[in-house]
Amino acid sequence: MFQSIEEVGEKLGEQSYVSDRRLATVVFLATRLGKPVLVEGPAGVGKTELAKSLAGALELDLIRLQCYEGLDEAKALYEWEYSKQLLYTQVLREKIGETLAPAESLREAAEVLRGQEDVFFSENFLVERPILQAIQADEPTVLLIDEIDRADEEFEAFLLEFLSDYQVSIPEIGTVRAARPPVVILTSNRTRELSEALKRRCLHLQIGYPSSEVELEIVRLKAPGISGALSEELVETIQDLRTLDLRKAPSxxxxxDWAQSLVVLNAPKLSKDLIESTISVIAKYDRDAQRMLDHLGVNARERKDLGQMEPTGEKPEEAMYEMHRSVHKHVH
Ligand SMILES: Nc1ncnc2c1ncn2[C@@H]1O[C@H](COP(=O)(O)OP(=O)(O)O)[C@@H](O)[C@H]1O
Ligand SMILES: [Mg+2]
Structure with missing residues (x-):
């Protein structure tokens, strides 16, 4: 485990994860206090990556549980392996005479059968899902419970026992407790409010969009092919676009992705042409793309002209002429 807050930052850095003191402190405390961390923030700010990098930094295995609507215990904790149980039933049926032969009375026969039933619901027939895997692992692991806000509230309630004691109750087997508790990271994109009970059990970490300095550092680490000047230009542009009212701000x-696209396209600088032709890399909705281009003053006027002409389609020559004119104007 980590010896200091500084070490957390350094080790995450070695995994190409850029962190600040606040994040490093929460992670340090979580590992020391044995508490789960709930990481909240918009999509694409490094919540999932934190869990992956932490596993790398601690040299522990990462076990991942992706949450979705309808996720239940059978997929998160354990499931009985029906097909194997069925096979066992067949064998049992063939051997039933032999098995029950020593029984002298009906009661004894019933006892013997009950013993067989226990075998059915033993670990032999249990399929371990991520949470049980993390509990039963010989070494501690990092358990990522990703996008918990996608799961239903009942599932959140189900997690409470696990999050406070690193144990779960399986009716047929009993309580299973982790000998080596995992480091648990929960993430939420905040599509809904999580329960007080869940929050109480976790240390909280809010991650927002990074400062220019941090984002530049991330680009330097994760898109090494791009020149310093171009990455500065790109980060500045992105930071500027985040101030707009967008349905999905670029994360x-x-x-x-944009940095890598520019490397692939061998772009020397961020020209207006280039912005226009690559805007779909950073805009996930048409309306957002429009707003971004308008804001950056890219071809805004010409685009509007074209947009108005297209639907009428009455005078194609004129439209073509207008289009040429605007392209011409745009190029020069
Ligand atoms: N602090 C960071 N240091 C390094 N890379 C980061 C950082 N934050 C985000 N990233 C990168 O940004 C991308 C999106 O991060 P991700 O963890 O998937 O976001 P989230 O889970 O918050 O939606 C990933 O490629 C990740 O590597
Ligand atoms: Mg994620």
Whole structure:
């Protein structure tokens, strides 16, 4: 485990994860206090990546549980392996005479059968899902419970026992407790409010969009092919676009995609042409793309002209002429 807050920052840095003192402190405390961390923030700000990098930094295995609507215990904790149980039933049926032969009375026969039933619901027939895997692992692991806000509230309630004691109750087997508790990271994109009970059991970490300095550092680490000047230009543009009222603001993921696209396209600088032709890399909705281009003063006027002409389609020659004119104007 980590010896200091500084060490957390350094080790995460070695995994190409850029952190600040606040994040490093929460992670340090979580590992020391044995508490789960609830990481909240918009999509694409490094919540999932934190869990992955932490596993790398601690040299522990990462076990991941992706949450979704309808996720239940059978997929998160354990499931009985019906097909194997069925097979066992067949064998049992063939052997039933032999098995029951020593029984002298009906009661004894019933006892013997009950003993067989226990075998059915033993660990032989249990399929371990991520949470049980983390509990039963010989070494501590990092358990990522990703996008918990996607799961139903009942599932959240089900997690409470696990999050406070690193144990779960399986009716047929009893309580199973982790000998080596995992480091648990829960993430939420905040599509809904999580329960007080869940929050109480976790240390809280809010991650927002990074400062220019941090984002530049991330680009330097994750998109090394891009020149310093171009990455500065790109990060500045992205930071500027985040101030707009967008349905989906560009996140760090988009910044990195854009940086990589520019490397692939061998772009020397961020020209208006280039912005226009690559805007779909950072804008996930048409309306957002429009707003971004308008804001950056890219071809805004011409685009509007074209947009108005297209639907009428009455005078194609004129439209073509207008289009040429605008392209011409745009190029020069
Ligand atoms: N602090 C960071 N240091 C390094 N890379 C980061 C950081 N934050 C985000 N990234 C990168 O940004 C992308 C999106 O991060 P991700 O963890 O998937 O976001 P989230 O889970 O918050 O939606 C990933 O490619 C990740 O590597
Ligand atoms: Mg994620």
């Amino acid at each position: 760090i993921g988009e910044t990195l």
